[in-house]
Amino acid sequence: MDIYTTIASTIREKRKKLGLSQDDLARLVGVASTTISMYEQGERKPELTVLKKIADALSIPLAELINIEIPRDNLNIALRSQNLDFDEVEKVKDYISELKYQKRLKSGTKPNKMRARKEASKLLRELKITEAPVKLSVIVNYLEIDPIVGDENILKKTSAFIDLEDKLLVYKDSDPVVRKRFSVAHEIGHLVMGHDVKNDIFNIDSTDPREIEANMFAAELLMPYDWVKQDMQKHSMNIDGLSRKYWVSKEAMGWRLFKSDALLLA
Ligand SMILES: [Zn+2]
Numbered sequence: 001m002d003i004y005t006t007i008a009s010t011i012r013e014k015r016k017k018l019g020l021s022q023d024d025l026a027r028l029v030g031v032a033s034t035t036i037s038m039y040e041q042g043e044r045k046p047e048l049t050v051l052k053k054i055a056d057a058l059s060i061p062l063a064e065l066i067n068i069e070i071p072r073d074n075l076n077i078a079l080r081s082q083n084l085d086f087d088e089v090e091k092v093k094d095y096i097s098e099l100k101y102q103k104r105l106k107s108g109t110k111p112n113k114m115r116a117r118k119e120a121s122k123l124l125r126e127l128k129i130t131e132a133p134v135k136l137s138v139i140v141n142y143l144e145i146d147p148i149v150g151d152e153n154i155l156k157k158t159s160a161f162i163d164l165e166d167k168l169l170v171y172k173d174s175d176p177v178v179r180k181r182f183s184v185a186h187e188i189g190h191l192v193m194g195h196d197v198k199n200d201i202f203n204i205d206s207t208d209p210r211e212i213e214a215n216m217f218a219a220e221l222l223m224p225y226d227w228v229k230q231d232m233q234k235h236s237m238n239i240d241g242l243s244r245k246y247w248v249s250k251e252a253m254g255w256r257l258f259k260s261d262a263l264l265l266a
Contacts, residue, residue: 007051008042010065014058015040024154028057111209113216119192120220133247134222136184140169143191147184149173159183161200162191178249182218189217215255222248223256 015025015036022040026033029050038044039054046054055062127142129135140147150160150170160171160183169187171180190197195210206212223246231237231245243253 004045005042007046007065008040011054012040014060018058025057028154029053111212113213116189116193116213116216117220120217121224123192123221124224132227132245136181139188143167143188145169145188145191147171158200160187162187164191164194164196167191178247178252181222181247182249182252185218185221186214188221189214192217219256222246223253228256
């Protein structure tokens with residue numbers, strides 16, 4: 001079996017496992033469903049960029065889709081034995097180094113919390129937004145983001161995701177308003193900070209630096225440090241009152257106050 005036959009059957013198998021139709025996958029990847037069908041029949045060879053999108057849509061690492069066992073020092077030979085031509089070998093190598101880079105990002109790099117916070121404050125300043133609740137629609141318009149309601153079946157595991165190229169923000173309409181607001185603010189964070197995160201799985205306790213940055217951004221955008229500090233010190237507001245005023249969940253406000261980078265009153 002050559003590499004493309006393996007890829008074809010892996011796509012089909014993983015897609016079915018997720019309960020996605022060829023149409024669903026096509027929509028997620030941004031190609032026609034006939035194209036997906038041809039990939040699955042092995043009638044057409046997906047470009048590596050498309051393969052990466054498919055892997056993301058199927059929530060598997062690209063390496064799993066390509067399914068090559070890579071010996072540590074013998075990459076070239078390993079790739080040649082997969083009937084890849086020279087250009088393809090080079091492309092796969094690029095991808096593998098990209099994957100390694102992503103992995104390193106996830107494990108080692110520290111999130112830049114201050115940058116996340118600064119980017120959020122900058123946006124509020126530019127738009128002259130000075131009071132809660134922050135109107136996200138204004139920010140979405142300003143950044144020329146297209147918000148669209150996502151298919152509930154496709155958004156099973158996630159509340160929202162953003163396509164950086166097309167500035168398409170897909171969100172789940174059935175989520176409670178406060179959750180939707182945090183998800184949307186989080187995705188705006190990925191866009192503003194240029195994070196390439198597809199199939200974003202929102203998790204407030206994520207350890208991925210990009211996720212931490214997006215959460216910090218969202219917190220600062222919806223619950224700016226100075227405003228909340230003032231409300232607590234001058235107006236003695238508690239979490240209940242604050243979460244109602246800022247239109248966020250009590251959990252989010254609690255995270256903002258006690259878990260984000262600085263304790264407000266410390
Ligand atoms: Zn995220």
